[in-house]
Amino acid sequence: MSTSDRGRAFESSANASTDGARVRIFDTTLRDGEQSPGCSMSPQQKLVMARALDELGVDVIETGFPASSQSDREAAAMIARELREPTLCVLSRCLPADIEASARALEGSAKPRLHLFLSTSPLHREHKLRMSKQQVLDAIATNVAHARRLVDDVEFSPEDGIRTEHDFLAEACAVAIANGASTINVPDTLGYTTPQEIRALFEFLISTVPGARDVVFSAHCHNDLGMAVANSLAAIEGGARQVECTINGIGERAGNCALEELVMALKVRNAWFEADTGIDTQRLLPTSQLLTRLIGMPVQRNKAIVGANAFAHESGIHQHGMLRHRGTYEIMRPEDVGWPDSQMVLGRHSGRAAVAHRLRALGYTLEDEQLDQVFADFKTLCEQQRVIDDGDLEALMHGDTRGEGFRLASMTVSDRGQRASAQVELSDPDGKRVSESALGDGPVDALFAALSAATGVKLTLESYQVHSVGIGADARGEANLSVRCDDGSGDSRGYEGTGTSRDIIEASALAWLDIANRVLRARRNADADVVAA
Numbered sequence: 001m002s003t004s005d006r007g008r009a010f011e012s013s014a015n016a017s018t019d020g021a022r023v024r025i026f027d028t029t030l031r032d033g034e035q036s037p038g039c040s041m042s043p044q045q046k047l048v049m050a051r052a053l054d055e056l057g058v059d060v061i062e063t064g065f066p067a068s069s070q071s072d073r074e075a076a077a078m079i080a081r082e083l084r085e086p087t088l089c090v091l092s093r094c095l096p097a098d099i100e101a102s103a104r105a106l107e108g109s110a111k112p113r114l115h116l117f118l119s120t121s122p123l124h125r126e127h128k129l130r131m132s133k134q135q136v137l138d139a140i141a142t143n144v145a146h147a148r149r150l151v152d153d154v155e156f157s158p159e160d161g162i163r164t165e166h167d168f169l170a171e172a173c174a175v176a177i178a179n180g181a182s183t184i185n186v187p188d189t190l191g192y193t194t195p196q197e198i199r200a201l202f203e204f205l206i207s208t209v210p211g212a213r214d215v216v217f218s219a220h221c222h223n224d225l226g227m228a229v230a231n232s233l234a235a236i237e238g239g240a241r242q243v244e245c246t247i248n249g250i251g252e253r254a255g256n257c258a259l260e261e262l263v264m265a266l267k268v269r270n271a272w273f274e275a276d277t278g279i280d281t282q283r284l285l286p287t288s289q290l291l292t293r294l295i296g297m298p299v300q301r302n303k304a305i306v307g308a309n310a311f312a313h314e315s316g317i318h319q320h321g322m323l324r325h326r327g328t329y330e331i332m333r334p335e336d337v338g339w340p341d342s343q344m345v346l347g348r349h350s351g352r353a354a355v356a357h358r359l360r361a362l363g364y365t366l367e368d369e370q371l372d373q374v375f376a377d378f379k380t381l382c383e384q385q386r387v388i389d390d391g392d393l394e395a396l397m398h399g400d401t402r403g404e405g406f407r408l409a410s411m412t413v414s415d416r417g418q419r420a421s422a423q424v425e426l427s428d429p430d431g432k433r434v435s436e437s438a439l440g441d442g443p444v445d446a447l448f449a450a451l452s453a454a455t456g457v458k459l460t461l462e463s464y465q466v467h468s469v470g471i472g473a474d475a476r477g478e479a480n481l482s483v484r485c486d487d488g489s490g491d492s493r494g495y496e497g498t499g500t501s502r503d504i505i506e507a508s509a510l511a512w513l514d515i516a517n518r519v520l521r522a523r524r525n526a527d528a529d530v531v532a533a
Contacts, residue, residue, distance in 0.1 A: 003070075007024035017329055019278075021184060021236075021239055021241065021274060021275040022241070022276065023240075023266065023275050023277050024057050024059040024242040025245065025262075025263065025277050025278070025413075025460060026058075026059065026060040026062065026218060026245070027053050027246065027259060027261075027455075028244050028251075028256065029084050029246040029250065030049060030050060030061065030075070030222075031063065031064050032062070032220075032244075032251045032256055033246035033247070033250040034046070034064075035065070035143075036251050038295065038297055039239055039250050039295045040295075041075075041294055041295060042071070042075075043075035044078075045294045047078050047082065048290070048294065049294060050063065050279075051082075052283075052286070053086070054083050055287075056279060057072050057278045057280045057283075058259075058281045059086060059112065060242070061083070061086050061087070062115065062244075063079045063088055063089065064076045064091070064105075065091040066101050066105040067095075067097070067101045072105075073085075073405055074189075075106035075109070076090050077105055078157060080112070080117065080379040082092075084110040085110075085111075086113040087112075087156065088109045088112060088113065089108065089114070090102045090105055091115045092112065092114055093116070093117065093119075093140045094116055094117050094140065094143035096143070096146060099114065099116070099260060102114055103150040106151065110151070112153065113151065113153040113155055114150065114151045114153070115154075115155040116144060116157070117156070117157040117158075117159045117508070118140055118146055118156075118157075118158065118161055119136075119168060120158035120161060121159075121160035121161070121163040122163075122164070123163065124160050129349065133168055137171065137172060137175050139174045140176050141176075141179050142443045144176050145180060146181070148179065148336055152184075154180055155181060155218070156184055157177035158173065158176075158189060159218065159388060160187070161187050161188075161390060162187070162189070162201070169186075170209050174209050174210050175213070175530075177209065177210070177215055182243060183216045184212075184216070184217050185207075185218035185220050185244060186219060186220065186240075187220035187221075187222075188220065188221045188222055188228075189220075191221065191222035191224025191225050191253070192224065192225070192234045193221070193231055195231055195233070198219070198231045198234050198235050199234040199238035200238065201237030202235050202240050202445055203239060203266060210238065213450030217240045217242070218240060218243065218244060218245075219231070219236070219240045220244035220257075221235070221254075221256070221257045222252065223251070223254040223255045223256060223257070228243070228249070228255070228256060228258070229258060229262050229265065231257075231265075232245065232257040233266075233273065240267070244257070245259040245262055246258070246261050246271060247287055248291055248292070248306065249261070249482070250297065250305070251293070253449060253504070257429060259279075259284075260304070260306050261280045261304050261305055261520075262283070262289060262330065262364060262444060263277050263396075264281065264304075264332060264337060267281060267332075268331055268332050269490075276368070282336060282337065282338050284338050285305075285337055285338025285339055288306035289306075291373075298463060298465070300390040306337070306338075311330065311334040311339050311343060312340045312345045313329060313342065313344055313345065314345040314350055315349045316350050316351025316352075316353070316354060317348075319344050319354035320351060322342065323353060327340065330342060344358060345395075345529040346387065347382055347388060348379070348383070348390040350378075352371065352375050354472065355393075356371055356373075356375075357377055358390070359393060359397070361378070371401070374396055377396050389496075389498060391518045391519070392521075394522060395518075395522075405513070405516075406426045406427065406428055406429065406454070406513055406516060406517060406520075407426060407429075407511060409426060409433065410425045410503075411423065411424045411447065411450075413446065414444045415512045418447040419439045420440050421439050422437065422447040422448060423436070423445065424434065424509070426451075426454050435454070436450050436451075438450040444464065444504060444505070447512075448508075451509060451516065457485065457515075457516040457519050458486070459481075459483040459485050459512070459515060460483055460485065462494075464481055464484040465479070467480075469500060476501060476502055476507075477503065477504035477507045478498060478499070478500045479498070479499045479500075479504065479510070479511040480496065480509075481497045481498075481515060482494065482495075482496050482517055483495050483497070495515045495519065497512065497513075497515035498511050499512070499514060
């Protein structure tokens, strides 16, 4: 979908409850998301992410907090010079120097917005600001008016608005509107509210604040109680027509409302919410994966929409239902969010029907008796590894076993000096010993390089995770790898491997060999098929 076709036009009365209401998506991945621990990005990385958000169809991109750092000022200016379609927004405290620095960072932007915030809750007024109610209102009036003189589009957020007295919150919003704010954002700064509360609050504000019908009300929900998406949806029901969210739900503490979850909830349950967005949903997964690569923070496998298991089925009962009709266990199409298809993951919970279906897809048509034997072998293999892929099925059909392959005899890893070193000794499929050594940027990198030299298998690492299995004296380390490997035809294929040991480095070696042996089995089987042909 081209940027010119996104239709970022809205009703003149933005909060009017009409069928098919349009909800603006305000993305704060580059500001609220990026300032969370472990998620910081360089200006160039922010520019790359901003381009992806533009392609996704985001209406407003909050590019940073210019007064906080030179890096934020540089990133905001770079993005302002390049992106022309979305509104570009920067955050500012209600301080004249901050406002002016923010306005300078927006110079050259086609659609600039200044986003001002000031705390309004009793707790923040007393302990953070040490200001009276009247002082807060005066500061809002003065600074919103100042910002409005510099930029036509001004958004105001009463920080900790959810915990602010409703009457005072309404008064603060009215002052902001009267002084030029065209968007009023009500943040649940601490992730404290509930869906019923926030819906009622938005209904109250929109019905009582003077000028409310002439501005856009926005929701900004944090996820401290795990309700950020639910609260954002409830705010929409209450009249909000902008939602502030982040890719993968990153953000302060437990994160923000996850953009991909909110967007798909509105799309799948459109008949209920009677609201939609301008997001190109097929770009949700690529955008999520880009962010993961930029900040190095993986998405949990069971994460809604973009997690690896979001459209994966292992249970035999579920797989049987999916083979009959995908609607039995899926409420949306994986293709609609960027996944190529649903995944029938073969593992210890899978049934005979799923195994037979996958074998047919691989070109094998078996009689019942043959299938029974293959399925029995499949179940045996499941006790040794969590996931059975196509290569494993091919191995079963050729009578190959998991016991054949390279085995780890010994290893030595050292991380002294500028580079780490590793030496491994393997037992090859014929029982001979193979020894190799290698250097690397770290112990694991050196280990994998030595294993590659010993086996002749080159793997491209996509993800590497380690964690503890069990507790106390019985705890073991488990390593999980996701890699890509050339299948011999010039195309690459994905593999996942697992290794378990009391030593996490040894577990990593076992996970690497788990994959390498499957790669080698697949190559042997392919060579055998060529000879037979």
